[in-house]
Every structure is written in C-alpha cells, then in structure tokens.
Amino acid sequence: MGATAVITNKGENTYTEEFxxxxxxxxxxxxxxxxxxxxxxxxxxxxxxxxxxxxxxxxMVINVHPxxxxxxEKFICQVDGQEFKNKADLEKHLTTAHRNQxxxxxx
Numbered sequence: 001m002g003a004t005a006v007i008t009n010k011g012e013n014t015y016t017e018e019f020x021x022x023x024x025x026x027x028x029x030x031x032x033x034x035x036x037x038x039x040x041x042x043x044x045x046x047x048x049x050x051x052x053x054x055x056x057x058x059x060m061v062i063n064v065h066p067x068x069x070x071x072x073e074k075f076i077c078q079v080d081g082q083e084f085k086n087k088a089d090l091e092k093h094l095t096t097a098h099r100n101q102x103x104x105x106x107x
Contacts (some may be wrong), residue, residue, distance in 0.1 A: 004065050005039035006031050011059030017045065026060075036064055037074070046076030 009015050016025040024032060034042065043062050048074035051071055072103050075090040076083050084090040 003036040004033055006033050006063050007039055007042065008061045009059065010061050010064070015060070015073070017042075017046065039064075040074075040076070041078070047054045 006025070008031045009028055012028055014025065014027045016023060018024075020038065024042070026032060038075065039062050043060060075085070075087055076084060077090060077093055077098075079094075082093065084093060
C-alpha cells in the first residue's frame with residue numbers, strides 16, 4: 001500500500017476543505033489518516049478565503065508512520081507540480097520560478 005500519514009489540526013478552529021472530491025473537516029485536535037502522497041498534497045494547498053475577505057491559516061502537523069515509510073522521499077513543487085531529485089533543486093526552483101509568491105521556509 002505504501003506509507004500513510006496522520007494529519008492533526010493544531011489550530012483553535014475547525015478546519016474544512018474540499019480535497020480530491022471529498023470534504024475534510026478537522027475540529028481542533030482531530031486527525032485524519034491518508035496515503036503519504038495525498039497528505040503532502042493536502043498540506044500544500046493554500047489557506048482558504050473567508051467570506052469577510054480575510055484568510056484562515058491551516059495549522060496542521062503531518063506525521064508519517066515510520067514503520068510503513070518505505071517510499072523514497074519526493075520533492076514536488078506544490079505550486080506547479082514539477083518533481084525534483086532533491087530538496088536543493090526544489091528550493092532553487094521555488095526561489096526563481098515563484099519568487100514573487102509568499103512562502104514559508106523550513107527551519
């Protein structure tokens with residue numbers, strides 16, 4: 001089957017998003033389990049717009065089940081879907097192709 005991942009809502013509010021044809025709703029502290037590649041895609045989607053014109057942040061944590069983690073790590077641009085052979089190539093792409101878009105860098 002491949003690796004699975006658990007996503008936990010660490011926010012103070014319930015988070016709801018349409019993802020791959022289904023509604024994902026997570027109350028504070030709730031979790032959802034999905035295949036690792038889907039979880040990474042879910043984590044990469046943008047925060048959603050609120051009716052008042054503001055934004056709500058996605059305050060989620062992803063944990064891959066290590067005993068099932070036999071997949072090779074993939075480095076995929078969440079903006080345009082391009083895949084790269086390593087993290088450095090992905091970061092170079094992000095800073096050149098998407099330099100005018102806000103982003104959060106890993107520490």
